[in-house]
Amino acid sequence: MTRATNTPLSGINVLDLGQIYQGPYASFLMAKAGANVIKVEPPNGEPSRLRAKVGRGASLPMVMLNTNKRGITLNLKTSRGRDLFAGLVGKADVLVENYAPGVLDRLGVGWSVLHEINPRLIYASATGYGLSGPDRDNLAMDLTVQAVAGIMSVTGTPDGPPLRAGPSICDFLGGVHLFAGVMTALYERSITGVGRLVEVAMEEAVYPTLASNLGLLYNTQGEIPPRVGNRHGGLALAPYNVYAALDGFVAIICVVEDHWTNLIAAMRRDDLRNDPRFMTNKLRVSNLADTDNVVEDWTSKRTRTEIFELTRKHRVPSAPVRDLKEVVNDPHMHARGMLEWFDDPDLGRVVLPSTPIRLHGVDRVPIAASPLLGQHNDEVYGQWLDLSADDVARLRDEGVL
Template identity: 50%
Template sequence: MDRQALDGVDVVTLGQIYNGPYCAMLLSYLGADVTKIEPPDGEPLRARVDEGEPPEFVMLNSNKEGITLNLKSERGKELFKKLVSDADVLVENYSVETMERLGLDYDTLKADNPELIYAHGSGFGEDGPYRKYPAMDLTIQAIGGVMDVTGFPDGPPVKAGIAVGDFMGGIHLMAGIVTALYQREITGEGQYVEVSMHDAVYPTLMSPLGAYHNDDDAPPRTGNRHSGLAQSPYNVYEASDGYVAIFGVTNDHWHALLEVIGREDLVGDERYDTNVKRSNRLDEVDEMVEGWTSERERDDIIEILMDAGVPCGPVKELDEVAEDPHLKERGMINEIDHPSYGDISVPGLPIRLGDSDLPDIEPSPEKGRDNVEVYGGRLGLSESEIEKLREDGVI
C-alpha cells in the first residue's frame, strides 16, 4: 500500500453497533489512522455472542487500533481529552446529549483542539421534535416511511432486510467529515459535523414520494414493482428454479423483450406503445412476462435476456452473494484469518480513487488489544500506570 487519500489523518472513534463503526471503517480504508475506544466491558455489538468475537464486529472494525476506556470515570475523561487533543477527527454515535452529560462535548474538546472535526451520528438530529427519540435502525425505518413502502399492498408494513438507516447515516457522516477536512485546509479551523439517520433515509423515498405527489391515493406498498408504479415491466418474476428481476426503461427494451418471449405481435400495439400505457396495464404485462419465465431456469433466462439487451438480474440467495465472484474480484469480499474468530470474509472499500491504492485489510481489534501501545506509546504512561488503570477499572 503506497499511498492513500487520508494518510496522516488521526481519527478517534467511539462508534458503536453499525452507524459509527462503518463511518470509521471507511475512513480507515482511505488511509486514516483510526483508534476505536470501547468501554472496559466492550461496546454493545459484542453482546451478540457469549464468547469470542461477533461476526458483525469483525466485519465492521477492520484496520483499527482498539483500546478500552471508562468515560464515566474522571481519570478516563482526562485520558480521553489527551487522546483527542491532537486528533484530527472524533467520531461518535451516542444518543443526543450523552457527550454533554459526560463533559466531553464539542465545545469542551475544541478548547484544547480548535482544529478538531467532531462528527456526531444520531437517529433524529440535534433539533426537532424527534431529537430525543430512541433510535435503532428499526425505529428509523418505521418513522422514516421505509416500512410503509416495503412489502405488498395486501400485507402489513415490513422492514427492509438491510440496516438502511445505520449505513446511510454512516456514509453521509463520512462524507461530512471529508468535507470538513477539506474546509479546514482553507480556514484552519475544525467544526461540528452532524448527520441524522432519519434525514439520510428520507431522500431514498424518491419514487414513492413522486407517486404521492402525482396521486394522493397511490398505494404505499408495491411489492417488487416500481415504488411509484411508474415503470413497466418492472418486477421480480418466478422461474422454474428461482426468481429473476426484469425491467424495461425504454421502448427498445420492451420491443426486445417481446421478441424474446414470442410476442412480436404486440410491437406497435397502441395499448403498450409507451411506458405510461404499460404502467396502466401492470397486471397484463407481468402475466405475459411470467408466463415465459416460469417455464425456464433462472440462469438460462438471464443469459437470453442479457444477449437481447433487456435489463435483468438473477435474485441471488445470501449464500450466493457471500461467494460472489464479481465482488471478490472487485475486492469487496476479503477473506481473512481473525485471531479470535477464525476464517471470515469482511467487506472492502466501495470507494475507488484513481490515485489511491485499495487497503490491505487487517483484522478487527480484540477488546483492549492496543491498550499498552496507545496509552504507553502515544500518551507516555508507564507499565505500572497502565496496570493501575486496569485495577481501577479505567481501562
C-alpha cells in the first residue's frame, strides 16, 4: 500500500479492534488522513465480515469502512495472542475498540494494562451507553440506541408507530465523535507526551440532534409532543415539509421571511402576500395545513426538476427527494472526489466514499482495497515484531492467528 506523506496523520500507527460500523468508521477517517491503520480481527473475522458471507447488501459496508487499512488476525483469548498484542501496542499510537464495556478488561488487554505497556497510547473506546452509569452493561446496537435515545419517538407520522431513522445514525455519529476525541487526545499528547483513555457513548452523541424536538417539549410544558412526520421537529417553521411532485417528492423549507417571499414569487402567487393566514411565520405555523396545501397545490403540477430550478432561481432552500441510485451517481460528489468508482477484488466495480473532512493543501489518500482476512499477517508481524513467515504459519496452525 503506497502511503502519502503530506498528510496530517502520517506516521501515526493505529490498532483497529473496531467492529461493524462505529469503531471502523472512526479508524477509516484516520486512515484517510494518512494514518497507518492495522485492522485486528479474530481468526474467523469481525461481525461485518461474517455478515458479508450472508449477502443481501452486507458486503459493501465491510469494503466501504475498511479501505486503506491493513488486516491481521489475532486470538486475544490465548495467552500467546495477548503477548503478541502487547508487542503491537508498544509500537502503536492509537487503539480503537467498540466492544461491550469490560470485554477487553476481562481479556487482560484493557486500558489500565495497555497504558502501563505504552504510556503514550491513546485508547479510544466506543460504546452504546458509556463506561460508567447504571445502563453501562445494556446491550447496544444502532436500533436499540435509536429507541432508548428518543430518536424513534420523534420519527414517523402523528397517527403511526415510532420508526427508526433509515440510516445507522447512532453508529456513525458515535464514530465521528470518537475520531474527534482521538484527535483531541493526540494534540494533548503532543504537549504532555502522555496518552489517555477516550470514550464516546452513542446515546450521548445523538442527544444534541434532538434540539428542535426538545424545544417543542419545553414549549408544551412537558407534555409529550406528537410525531410530526416531515414537518419541523419543533413545529416552529412553515413551510417545512416534503411535498408531492409529478415524478416524486421535493423538500422545501422557509427559514426566514425572505424565503417565503421568494417562494411566493416562484409560485407566481402574489395574492398570498397579504393573506392573513400567511403574513408571518407565526401565522403560517398556526395554519400549517393551509400552508402545506398551498405549496403542494403548486408542486403537484410540476416535476422535481422544474420545482428545483424555480426555487433555486428564487433562492428558496429546496431539494428533490432522490433515491439511493441517484445519490450514488451524484455528479457533484463525484466531481469533488467524495464518491469514486473503484474496482474491488470481490465486489467488482462499486462506488466508495472518501472522507468528508477536507484539509486543503495535503495529499489525497487514494483508495486501497479493504484487506482480506489476515491478508497482512506476514507483513505486519514481520515488520512490527520481527516474526518470520514460518513463525506466522506456526502461530496460525496453533490458533493464535
